[in-house]
Amino acid sequence: MKINFKFDYKNFLIAVLIFIVEVLIATKLKDWFFVRAYLGDVFVVMLMFYFIKAFFDFNSTKLVIGIFIFSCLIEFAQYFHFGELLGFKDNRIMMIVLGNSFSWIDILCYFAGCVVLFLIESKFYRPKVS
Secondary structure, eight states, X not given: OOOOBOOOHHHHHHHHHHHHHHHHHXXXXXXXXXXXXXXXXXXXXXXXXXXXXXXXXXOHHHHHHHHHHXXXXXXXXXXXXXXXXXXXXXXXXHHHHHOSSOOHHHHHHHHHHHHHHHHHHHHHOOOOOO
């Protein structure tokens, strides 16, 4: 498998915007339960997708599937308190990144985000004409 590095400013800008939304959710909207608990998880898979697409020319469908699998692995690691096992219990940033509680609903939110990504990419993606 050949990995093609390319910088795509459009995808990078989308990733930056989603990151800003995530920061706003974590700071300003933290008291809005639905937004904090669910939409943040939907957006995080989108953030990963567009950030990776900003630098690499991966097949979008395969990337969406890979991100979903990665997200599930992180979620299942939370079930086993992986962050604490690695010694990050007192490191707030790492515990936010890794998470600290398993939830099937989080997996459902990751799936929803991946479905949205798949629909966006399949609707708006136009193959390059040679």
